Amino acid sequence: MAYNSAAGLAGMLKEGTRHFSQEDDPTNSSVVLRNISACLELSRMLSTSLGPQGRCKLVVNHLEKIMVTSDCAAILKEVEVEHPAAKLLASACKKQEEECGDNTNFVLAFAGELLWQTAQLIAKMTWQPAPEILAGYRRALDLCESKFFPALVCDSVNDFTQKDQLLQLLRPVLASKQYGSEGVLAPLVVDACLRVMKNGRVSVESVRTVKIPGASVSQSVLLDGYAAKSGVETVVTSVEKAKIAVFASGFEASSTEAKGTVLMKNADDLKNYNKSEEAKMEEIVRSIVESGVKIVVTGGNLSDMALHFLDRHQVMCLRIGSKWELRRLCQAVGATALVRLGPPTPDEMGYCDSARVQEMGGKPVTIFTNAESKLATIVLRASTTSVLNDLERAVDDGVQAVAQAAKDGRFVYGGGAVEMALSVALQQEAEKVPGLEQYALAAFGKALEVIPRTLAENAGWDSTRVLADLQSAHASVAEGTICDVGVDIDRLGDDQGSGTISMKEKAIYDLLNTKMSALRQAVDATVTILKVDQIIMSKPSGGPKM
Structure with missing residues (x-):
């Protein structure tokens, strides 16, 4: 196909490609503001899920599976985000979940608020996303990591x-x-x-973790070993101090790879053929029993003939279809999954102090306990x-x-206390910085107020009054001391309270490492989004969505 130079960029790209740039509206930074608007919608949608008093979201995914949770990472995993800039924000939350497992909502809430503060700077001062803004955000992050966070460490795990x-x-x-x-x-x-x-x-x-519906959370227990959500195949349901053989393949007579034909001339030939197969299976089971094995676990099919001989020799047998669960069992009992059908060597055997079938929630559960197990199972x-x-x-x-x-193992105070301390410190630092970077530093500090403000709103307090009390408490603290005042999320119907409380008295702490990682992920995502001045979207592959 010939290139149409008169059509400009649209003629160069494939049909169906969409293109957005600053030229559409150069005075208002249209692409940047569109990206900010999309990220704000995503951030504000999940801001009400922040903190212990956060609200849950009911999500119905594309498979019509219903999920009710306030976990930000779990919600973003099920929600299909289409906007490319919002996807960058969702990927930052996913990375935080993979690395630290906590503070994913902090990443989303703070990044959204920082983008909103940037939009305010652009509107007030007619700035483009100038290098001064991005440099100011980087400088604020460096100050937090190198200067302010270490000064806010209040405790640590020593032992x-x-x-x-x-x-x-x-x-x-x-x-x-x-x-x-x-x-x-x-x-x-x-x-x-x-x-x-x-x-x-x-x-x-x-x-x-093993999830069993029924009863209450208070009946959750911890097991030293492994719990399989299935019963046993044999009549033996309880064994003490048993050696275990784990087979990754099925426990049945092996079949040939090529088709074969057996010619039987009379009834004796048929009887002898069956007897030879039975004798072979009984020989395999007997050799396994003679090695000291009392429990057999198979990851494949279990033939009726094998089950018959296992019952005859009083061997407990369990079938686990998932290869992942089979590996977890091997880790718990110290066994090696075998691909050959035969007696295991002593190094390949596992061991458990006891194995029993127990009914939980109306379903049989097989529990392997071992005092020296390398695996712990929490039954929820x-x-x-x-x-x-x-x-x-x-x-x-x-x-x-x-x-x-x-x-x-270093701690900082939770409940919005550390965010408010950083906010006050950064806004004080911004007054000492010459040039345009001071506005970016002040905006960064202002954006950190979104965490205590959202915690107060979700707990039912007047967020304006709570923020004013927090700012007053943190601004008046003596140099060299750490203010422990944060948001009181335990309102319990008290309308006369101030909404603030000592985090030290409530023993509410956050890990410094997790908080710094979340801050870093949010700033990196924000800076990446603000650097974008053009969006080029190719035509989606495949046919129309049904």
């Missing part, structure tokens, strides 16, 4: 074997996801992390599937928080 110190860390993390249930979940998560901790490090994959109980899924996300975030604390 990871002390349960009290880990509980102090986990209660605020779990309360932000499951407010009211942190008293039940925090001890379970702490005990699970202490059992799988090795050399002061916690592997997130070593703590597993709740009335509905949505609550169970939310509890699972809260537990995952709690385990991730312990893993992050093992890298850097």
